[in-house]
Amino acid sequence: MWTKLTIIVALLLSPHLHAEEEPAAEPLKAIGSWSMLSQFKDYEKPFWTEQLPKQSQGRIKVSLNAFNDVGLKGSEVLRLMKLGMTDFGTTILAYISEQDPRAEAVDLAGLTINAEMERNVVNSYRPVLEQYFEQKHGIKVLAMWPYSAQLLMCNSPVKNLEGLKGKKVRVSMRTTSDLIEAYGAITLSIPFDQVYNKMKDKQLDCLITSALAAHTAHFYQVATHIYNLPLGWSVVMLGVNQASWAKIEERDQKSIETGIKKLADDLWQAADTQTALGIACNTGKNCSLAEQGSMTLITPSANDEARLAKTVKQVVLKRWAERCGKECVNEWNKSIGKLLNISLVE
Numbered sequence: 001m002w003t004k005l006t007i008i009v010a011l012l013l014s015p016h017l018h019a020e021e022e023p024a025a026e027p028l029k030a031i032g033s034w035s036m037l038s039q040f041k042d043y044e045k046p047f048w049t050e051q052l053p054k055q056s057q058g059r060i061k062v063s064l065n066a067f068n069d070v071g072l073k074g075s076e077v078l079r080l081m082k083l084g085m086t087d088f089g090t091t092i093l094a095y096i097s098e099q100d101p102r103a104e105a106v107d108l109a110g111l112t113i114n115a116e117m118e119r120n121v122v123n124s125y126r127p128v129l130e131q132y133f134e135q136k137h138g139i140k141v142l143a144m145w146p147y148s149a150q151l152l153m154c155n156s157p158v159k160n161l162e163g164l165k166g167k168k169v170r171v172s173m174r175t176t177s178d179l180i181e182a183y184g185a186i187t188l189s190i191p192f193d194q195v196y197n198k199m200k201d202k203q204l205d206c207l208i209t210s211a212l213a214a215h216t217a218h219f220y221q222v223a224t225h226i227y228n229l230p231l232g233w234s235v236v237m238l239g240v241n242q243a244s245w246a247k248i249e250e251r252d253q254k255s256i257e258t259g260i261k262k263l264a265d266d267l268w269q270a271a272d273t274q275t276a277l278g279i280a281c282n283t284g285k286n287c288s289l290a291e292q293g294s295m296t297l298i299t300p301s302a303n304d305e306a307r308l309a310k311t312v313k314q315v316v317l318k319r320w321a322e323r324c325g326k327e328c329v330n331e332w333n334k335s336i337g338k339l340l341n342i343s344l345v346e
Contacts, residue, residue, distance in 0.1 A: 027061040027062050027063040028060065028061070028062050028063070028087045028088065028244070028248075029062075029063050029085075029086045029087045029088070030048050030062050030063070030064045030065075030086065030087065030088035030089070030090075031064075031065055031066070031067050031070075031072070031077050031080065031081075031086050031088065031089045031090060031091075032044040032045065032048070032064055032065070032066045032067065032090050033066065033067065033090050033091075033092070033236060034066060034067075034068055034192065034213075035066030035068055035069050036068075036216060036217070037147075037212075037213050037216055038212055038213075038216065038270075038274065039147060039236075039267065040066050043263060043266060043267055043270070044064075044090065044263070045064065047259060047260075047263045048062040048064045049062060049064055051259060052255065052256065052259050055255050055258075055259055056252055056255045059249075059252055060252055060255065060256070062088075067090075067091070068193070073095075073191070074091055074092060074095040075091070075095040075096055075098075077089040077090065077091040077095075078091055078096050078099070078137060078139070081137070081139050081239055081240070081241050082137045082138055082139060082241070084241050084243060084244060086241070087240055087241055087244035087245075088142075088238065088239070088240045088241075088244075089139075089238070089239055089240075090236055090237070090238045091236070091237060092172075092234050092235070092236055092237075093106065093107060093129075093144075093235050093236070093237050094107060094172065094173035094174070094175070094234065094235075097173070097174060097175075098174075100132065100136070101320060101323050101324035101325075101328060102128065102129065102132055102324065102328055102331075103129070103237075104173070104174065104175050104320060104324075105125050105128070105129075105320070105324075105328070105331075105332055105336065106118075106121055106122045106125050106129070106144070106235050106336070107146075107173070107175065107232055107233055107234065107235045108175050108232075108312070108316050108317060108320055109173065109175045109176040109178065109179040109180075109231050109232045109312070109316050110179050110230075110231050110232070110308050110309070110311065110312040110316060111312055111316070111317075111340075112230070112233070113229065113230045113305070114230070114272065115146065115149075115233075115268060115271035115272045115275075118146055118233050118235075118271075119146075119268055120339060121336050121339065121340070122144050122146075122235060124335040124336050124338070124339045125331075125332070125335045125336050126141070126144065127335075128331045128335060129141060129144075129237070133237075133239060134242070138241065138242045138243065139239040139240065139241060139242060140239060140240050140241075140242050140245050141237060141238075141239050142238045142239055142240055142256075142257065142260045143237075143238045143260050143261065143263065143264035144235055144236060144237050144238070144264070145235070145236055145238075145263075145264045145267035145268050145271075146233035146234065146235050146236065146267070146268070146271050147210040147212075147213065147233060147234040147236070147271070147274075148210040148211050148212050148213070148233075148270070148271050148272075148274035148275040148278055149210065149211060149230035149231075149232075149233060149271070149272075149275040150176070150208050150209060150210055150230060150231050150232035150233060150234060151208065151209070151210070151211050151214075151226055151227060151228065151229070151230065151231065151275075151278075151279075152164075152169075152206060152207075152208050152226070152227040152229070152231060153206060153207055153208075153209070153214060153219060153223040153225065153226045153227070153282075153295070154167070154205055154206035154207075154223060154224065154225050154227075155199060155202070155204075155205060155206070155222060155223050155224055155225075156205065156224065156225070157224070157225055157296070157298075158206065158225055158227060158298065159298060160227075160298075160300065160301075160304045160307075161180075161183045161227075161304065161307070161308065161311075162183060162307075164180060164183045164184065164185040164206065165183060165184030165185065166184060166185070166186070167185050167186065167205035167206055168185070168186045168187075168188055168203070168204050168205045168206070169185045169186065169187050169188065169204070169205065169206040169207065169208065170187075170188050170189075170190045170195055170198070170199075170204050170206070170207040170208065170209075171187045171188070171189060171208050172189065172192070172208070172209070172234070173232060173234070175232070175316055175319075175320060176208055176231060176232055177189075178315055178316050178319045178320070179231065179311065179312065179315065179316050180208070182311050182314075182315040182316075183311070185206075188204065190204070192209065192213070192217070193217075195207055195209070195217070195219065196217055196218065196219060196221075196222060199219065199222035199223060200221075200222045206223075207219065207223065208231055208232070210234065210274070210275070210278065211226070211274070211275050211277075211278025211279050211282060212274040212275070212277055212278035212281075213278070214226075214278060214282060215277075215278050215281045215282050215289070215291075215293070218291075219282075220281075220282045220292075220293025220294070220295050221293065223295060224295055224296060225295060225296045225297075225298055226279065226282055226283065226295045226296070226297055226298065227298045227300065228279060228297055228298060228299055228300060229300040229304065229305065229308065230275075233271070236267075238260065238264075277289070279297060280292075281293065282295045283295050283296070283297050285297075313342065317342070317344055318344075321344045321345065329344045329345070332344055
């Protein structure tokens with residue numbers, strides 16, 4: 001009897017899903033991120049289906065599917081790449097952190113509060129992840145980038161993180177759960193596409209997600225307040241099966257790498273821009289999009305930021321170090337820890 005994953009793989013390989021069906025030039029297979037969000041619609045999809053084929057003068061053809069459109073939750077993408085069921089795959093690193101906490105290292109909740117700082121963190125730790133994915137999974141890391149800042153949104157006034165005590169908060173990452181629980185909240189892991197109804201039915205008090213994604217999903221209709229302090233970034237990794245990569249002509253490898261570098265640069269630049277746009281359109285202040293909300297923006301104080309930094313060191317980093325182990329901590333201390341002047345002890 002077929003497992004769900006087997007059925008999904010069959011769908012991915014089905015010719016009915018291929019954008020191109022030329023026997024002489026079988027398209028490369030790629031899995032992208034959430035199909036309903038700007039990152040996929042405005043950046044990933046045009047890159048794979050328009051820019052890359054044009055840049056390669058038609059030599060490169062790609063069959064692209066967003067992971068949620070074929071019934072995946074996101075964590076399966078790594079396995080599909082490893083098995084060669086897809087050539088390229090895009091996944092949020094937090095989705096695979098249960099397999100190895102190293103995947104969380106670049107996105108520990110509350111550690112960085114702007115995109116420039118986060119990019120420095122990612123760059124410093126990238127060699128560790130490149131080695132990990134190559135040796136453990138046979139995957140070449142091509143790029144990493146963030147969504148816009150992960151912000152707290154609630155359906156009642158919350159002046160600061162201390163106000164979360166006793167509230168039910170939706171989180172998508174274990175490290176975010178560590179942070180929010182430190183403030184006395186109850187954390188729940190709920191798929192993004194179920195959050196709206198849970199908030200509407202008052203089964204959730206608050207949620208944490210990117211500002212622009214929240215606007216796209218109309219969360220401003222079920223949440224009233226947004227707390228403007230980044231609590232994470234949902235960093236994305238784009239990789240390729242090494243065996244698949246070896247089969248691609250060198251000139252086309254260079255085209256792909258050049259194109260992906262620009263894609264990643266554009267998405268890093270978009271992180272702060274999309275955060276600002278998401279806040280503007282959720283609050284209805286200077287919004288350039290057609291639909292806008294009327295959420296109240298809560299601006300954190302210097303004391304709020306200081307308390308967050310203290311909690312990150314005392315709780316978030318400590319718990320991550322415990323589950324990642326001595327070798328992992330040493331890698332972190334030599335890269336991110338050196339950059340931020342923070343030394344962890346396992």
